[in-house]
Amino acid sequence: MTTEAIEVDGLRMRYGANDVLRDVTFQAHRGEVLALLGPNGAGKTTTIEILEGFRTRSAGRVTVLGADPADGDERWRARVGVVLQSWRDHSKWRVRELLAHQGAYYARHSTARRRRPWDTDELIAAVGLTEHAGKRLKTLSGGQRRRLDVAIGMVGRPEMLFLDEPTAGFDPQARHDFHDLIRDLAAAGDTTILLTTHDLPEAEKLAGRILILTEGRIVADGTAEELARQIVGEDEVRWTLHGQRHERTARDSTRFVFDLFKEHGDAVSHLEVRPSSLENTYLSLVHRAESGEKRTESGGKEAVA
Ligand SMILES: Nc1ncnc2c1ncn2[C@@H]1O[C@H](COP(=O)(O)OP(=O)(O)OP(=O)(O)O)[C@@H](O)[C@H]1O
Numbered sequence: 001m002t003t004e005a006i007e008v009d010g011l012r013m014r015y016g017a018n019d020v021l022r023d024v025t026f027q028a029h030r031g032e033v034l035a036l037l038g039p040n041g042a043g044k045t046t047t048i049e050i051l052e053g054f055r056t057r058s059a060g061r062v063t064v065l066g067a068d069p070a071d072g073d074e075r076w077r078a079r080v081g082v083v084l085q086s087w088r089d090h091s092k093w094r095v096r097e098l099l100a101h102q103g104a105y106y107a108r109h110s111t112a113r114r115r116r117p118w119d120t121d122e123l124i125a126a127v128g129l130t131e132h133a134g135k136r137l138k139t140l141s142g143g144q145r146r147r148l149d150v151a152i153g154m155v156g157r158p159e160m161l162f163l164d165e166p167t168a169g170f171d172p173q174a175r176h177d178f179h180d181l182i183r184d185l186a187a188a189g190d191t192t193i194l195l196t197t198h199d200l201p202e203a204e205k206l207a208g209r210i211l212i213l214t215e216g217r218i219v220a221d222g223t224a225e226e227l228a229r230q231i232v233g234e235d236e237v238r239w240t241l242h243g244q245r246h247e248r249t250a251r252d253s254t255r256f257v258f259d260l261f262k263e264h265g266d267a268v269s270h271l272e273v274r275p276s277s278l279e280n281t282y283l284s285l286v287h288r289a290e291s292g293e294k295r296t297e298s299g300g301k302e303a304v305a
Pocket residue numbers: 015020038039040041042043044045046047
């Protein structure tokens with residue numbers, strides 16, 4: 001039996017004649033936070049829905065918390081939390097009522113190590129909804145409803161949490177608070193989180209590992225820094241010389257900086273060397289995959305090995 005939280009091998013999904021997932025392969029270790037990135041329509045939601053057991057795959061091997069999601073029983077389901085893009089409509093319910101109701105389902109799955117459900121008021125506070133706890137759902141703003149979605153996904157203290165664009169519609173404060181919440185969960189080390197986002201700084205901030213899905217395959221798998229160094233291979237170098245700021249990219253930044261000091265010595269100040277931004281890396285990887293460059297049977301995964 002596998003000890004990984006997620007194992008996906010050769011996953012395929014076809015809608016009619018449309019091959020959306022061609023060969024998706026990746027693993028998630030227990031306690032890891034993974035961000036799944038990719039252009040609109042790449043198949044991120046499809047992948048998450050298959051891993052949650054909501055959608056039946058066309059082919060491939062998938063296990064989540066040791067079970068095939070297609071056969072996940074009630075006990076397995078209680079260990080998995082889900083925040084989907086579109087929330088189910090409970091417009092007449094009030095926030096606290098709905099969370100208490102949803103939470104009650106998890107009580108019989110409580111263990112000494114994992115008390116279930118999450119205390120309703122504590123959870124409401126954690127997602128910043130205390131002031132709105134007595135409101136009916138239909139009176140909440142879009143961002144407040146999204147925070148409630150996140151709370152519903154977490155109420156059972158899941159061991160595996162799937163978040164599909166969790167911060168879409170959040171204001172900067174809510175986003176910041178949500179990032180703290182995810183970091184706290186991640187720091188506790190007992191929740192594996194797979195999230196999708198189009199917000200690259202968010203992915204970089206939250207995820208220990210980033211997966212890029214495009215053209216039906218995972219074309220990159222690593223930390224933001226690894227992706228930047230191993231795939232693009234260029235650093236951004238900034239420095240000041242005689243009061244003037246300079247900036248350029250360098251493939252061998254160590255050599256470049258050495259030469260810079262050799263030539264100008266103490267006149268160089270405020271030196272910064274950082275890997276290429278995740279945005280540049282992402283754009284270059286997606287472009288490379290879409291233009292068919294370096295495509296291999298295994299989807300180019302060896303490029304980041
Ligand atoms: N039920 C369905 N029937 C047919 N095609 C579908 C179905 N669901 C999704 N698709 C198609 O599968 C592809 C992948 O969709 P998916 O929603 O998984 O992408 P995504 O990466 O989550 O996109 P986004 O970033 O826009 O949310 C799209 O081309 C979409 O039109």
